[in-house]
Amino acid sequence: MRTSFLLPTYLAVTVLLSTAAQAADSPVVQPNIVLVMADDQGWGDTSYNGHPELKTPNLDALALSGLRFNRFYTAHFNCSPTRASIMTGRHPNRMGTFNPGAPIRAQELTIAKVLQSSGYATGHFGKWHLNGKNGDKNTIDIPGRAILASDPLSPGKMGFDEWVSADNFFDLDPVLGRNGVPEKFQGDSSDVTTDEALKFIRKQAAAGKPFLSVVWFGSPHVPHQALPADKALYATLPEKDQNYYGEITAVDRSVGRLRAALRELKVAENTIFWYNSDNGGAAGPNSTGNLRGAKGTLFEGGLRVPAIVEWPARIAKPFISETPCSTLDMYPTLLEATGAIAPNQIQPLDGISLLPLFDRKTELRSKAIPFWAHANNQPGHAALLEWPYKLHTNPGRDKKGKNDGGPNPAVLLYDVSKDPKEASDLSSQEPTRVAKMTAALETWKASVQKSLAGEDFVQKKGN
16 A cells, blocks of 8 residues: 655645654764756756757766656746745745745745754855845846855855855856855856866865755756857757757766766765756757646646656665655755754745655655746736646736647646646536635635745744
């Protein structure tokens, strides 16, 4: 009999603290953590997912070595909101991170803050994009995307000991902020990011200190500017494809370099290496794997992304999971994996720990995954994935009136296990299910509005 590892209600709080009994029986050997994320890489943008032209040998090797998620979703269809979800385990709407460039709320508790207080060395390398309008000021004050030391929402203010970071996407020969000081670099942006991450990882490995290294690439976000050698792999294709695929090739190369260094340093066995993208594809049907919609929509093409976790000490044998998982799950999973205690945890969390899935103890998910888009800060399209059904309310059209089949009714329901392209609306056939899921979604949305109003912090202060 398969057992569920998740809480049975949509609003149930997942508090992930190691109990005293667990600590006494089996002390946690703190794993290192390397979180790697591409920018705008779609579900179809890997050769292991069947892309007809792309060459991604290192991602293919990673997919053969760890847990490959076949149904991994970002919390939002755009970059800043998804990044906020990874940092906090909370839906980005709870902190007002509605759109690209919207800031994270300064009071939020991040994975970096929790692990920093638990003895981890913490480093951020690459794209940050959680510092809001401060990024506009950065690009006016200096050439490039460097985050400055004066930025109140810099990685350093949000829990990172060291950082070499950009406020947004960046490409060849970038200007990045090294702990807030602008510095000019040469080369492909993914190579530069990896170079800096590896310096940090090598230093911590030499010191024998557990580390969190967040490596967030600026590719393959536009503008696509690949190195000539990376473009050459696709020389028979149009120039735009050469640049796009070349950028993914550079990301893939960086994944290989990171994994090779972990093995060289003899820390790979107890390192959680987690790879994913920040939202669905933006470069056409092949990029999304021919799913409906694209970046900017709550349809599958805008939310479903490549994702793989490698952790040999815990995931001894590679496997492929069809269980729906989310960037919302990363924070609680990492807290439980490390045994880190967050005594002042802000509630509620929207994600859950995936450790039982890592351990092959379950294939079920009984807690739904919510999505909610705000257009011009006005509530709009929302969705709820209660496997295998996905409900859409107020879907309207996608951001440009394209890619989603045009105008939609007020409610849509799909069985995405059988209909991943969301083509056959079942809402008229399943009125009871629609009513139940709509009520659950509205209850969750009401809790989000309370969070947005600051009630999470009021309740916490009163405890």
